[in-house]
Amino acid sequence: MSAATRITVSAEHTYDVVVGRGLLGELPALVGPDARRVLVLYPRALDATAEVVRVELAEAGYEAYAAEVPDAEEAKTAQVAAFCWGVLGQAGFTRTDVVVGLGGGATTDLAGFVAATWLRGVRVVQLPTTLLAMVDAAVGGKTGINTAEGKNLVGAFHSPAGVLADLDTLATLPRHDLVAGLAEVVKCGFIADPRILELIEADPSAAMDPASDVLRELIERAIAVKARVVSADLREASLREILNYGHTLGHAIEHAERYQWRHGAAVSVGMVFAAELARLASGLSDDVVARHRAILTSLGLPVTYRGDRWGQLLDAMRRDKKTRGDLLRFVVLSDVGAPTRLEGPDPALLAAAYAEISRDVTPGSNRVEL
Numbered sequence: 001m002s003a004a005t006r007i008t009v010s011a012e013h014t015y016d017v018v019v020g021r022g023l024l025g026e027l028p029a030l031v032g033p034d035a036r037r038v039l040v041l042y043p044r045a046l047d048a049t050a051e052v053v054r055v056e057l058a059e060a061g062y063e064a065y066a067a068e069v070p071d072a073e074e075a076k077t078a079q080v081a082a083f084c085w086g087v088l089g090q091a092g093f094t095r096t097d098v099v100v101g102l103g104g105g106a107t108t109d110l111a112g113f114v115a116a117t118w119l120r121g122v123r124v125v126q127l128p129t130t131l132l133a134m135v136d137a138a139v140g141g142k143t144g145i146n147t148a149e150g151k152n153l154v155g156a157f158h159s160p161a162g163v164l165a166d167l168d169t170l171a172t173l174p175r176h177d178l179v180a181g182l183a184e185v186v187k188c189g190f191i192a193d194p195r196i197l198e199l200i201e202a203d204p205s206a207a208m209d210p211a212s213d214v215l216r217e218l219i220e221r222a223i224a225v226k227a228r229v230v231s232a233d234l235r236e237a238s239l240r241e242i243l244n245y246g247h248t249l250g251h252a253i254e255h256a257e258r259y260q261w262r263h264g265a266a267v268s269v270g271m272v273f274a275a276e277l278a279r280l281a282s283g284l285s286d287d288v289v290a291r292h293r294a295i296l297t298s299l300g301l302p303v304t305y306r307g308d309r310w311g312q313l314l315d316a317m318r319r320d321k322k323t324r325g326d327l328l329r330f331v332v333l334s335d336v337g338a339p340t341r342l343e344g345p346d347p348a349l350l351a352a353a354y355a356e357i358s359r360d361v362t363p364g365s366n367r368v369e370l
């Protein structure tokens, strides 16, 4: 078995993202000696693992609790956060106690938010169990929930005490969820690490194989990109916006689909839109735009969206966090590995870029794509 890899993030404090197998034994050390109580938040798919984690913590001497939260995006609501605050209150959690997020990005976003808000901030340890959560959601301290108006509109920056990305957990992850996670890996390739793109182009099947060395290298490279960016700009004053590549339209699609599309699938379409926008607005080469479509399609990710939703999507994009006043702002590329910003693009350009990715709405076309 190969040794674990440690990727360090230096943000509010310094912590490691550990990538490897059989990492559970490291959890008590991350929870730390000051805690007496620990609450593990998890979705139903992880109930057996949550019990193993709870027992491990109890055997290490903690008062260990586990609470199931709703699956996927259903977890990211004010009601679910309030339920978690109730559990913490009733168990008497103090400022030295700890929350653990066990699951995909929805669970780790919720757990981080609950930890950020309980007593104005307690320690959180993240145990990501999806590819997406390992490479992105559990790393970097963005936590949050959705509101009726949009995605991640309420949240806080709250860095974890540590992240244990146990590759063994990917064995049970449904293929569509693994593929959705690859969209964020591809994002890291386009904004910062072209080697990621080459690895996927060379062998897309290996990239989708949870047991492959190729996927492990992709995971480590994507985490390294995120760690570098977050270490330089935790609060998204500027540089961190590049991690939002593809998300302006992506989040709008998720909202329009009432979160029945996976985040990574929506971001996939959003990246092709951003590439088309950059081609029209600032001359991104046809080759780089085509490379977006080729790589994402090779992984089975969607690259088009329904043509009749433009008005609704534009409306949702106005609530994106990168918007300033009435000025829509997009992360775009001037080349692979060279992200920049496009501010207040001409509405006609936006519509033209959308026309390049939109498809006819025929009966049945509103199905869930991934």
Ligand SMILES: NC(=O)c1ccc[n+]([C@@H]2O[C@H](COP(=O)([O-])OP(=O)(O)OC[C@H]3O[C@@H](n4cnc5c(N)ncnc54)[C@H](O)[C@@H]3O)[C@@H](O)[C@H]2O)c1
Residues within 6 Å of the ligand: 043, 044, 045, 046, 071, 072, 073, 076, 103, 104, 105, 106, 107, 109, 129, 130, 131, 132, 133, 136, 137, 138, 139, 140, 141, 142, 143, 152, 169, 170, 171, 172, 173, 174, 177, 180, 181, 184, 262, 263, 264
């Ligand atoms: N905070 C950030 O920086 C950040 C970054 C990227 C994405 N996100 C957020 O992450 C969320 C998407 O995360 P996701 O793609 O992990 O989705 P998810 O959390 O909804 O998980 C996907 C599905 O996989 C199941 N699952 C999780 N682990 C499993 C396992 N090991 N075996 C079997 N089933 C498993 C879950 O129960 C769920 O049904 C979105 O809400 C997105 O906004 C946050």
Ligand SMILES: O=C(O)C(=O)C[C@@H](O)[C@H](O)[C@H](O)COP(=O)(O)O
Residues within 6 Å of the ligand: 136, 140, 142, 151, 152, 184, 236, 240, 241, 243, 244, 247, 321
């Ligand atoms: O970490 C970041 O910064 C990102 O933008 C990573 C994204 O992949 C992620 O989906 C994030 O939650 C989006 O943040 P938001 O600020 O647009 O809500």
Ligand SMILES: [Zn+2]
Residues within 6 Å of the ligand: 136, 184, 247, 263, 267
């Ligand atoms: Zn994302």
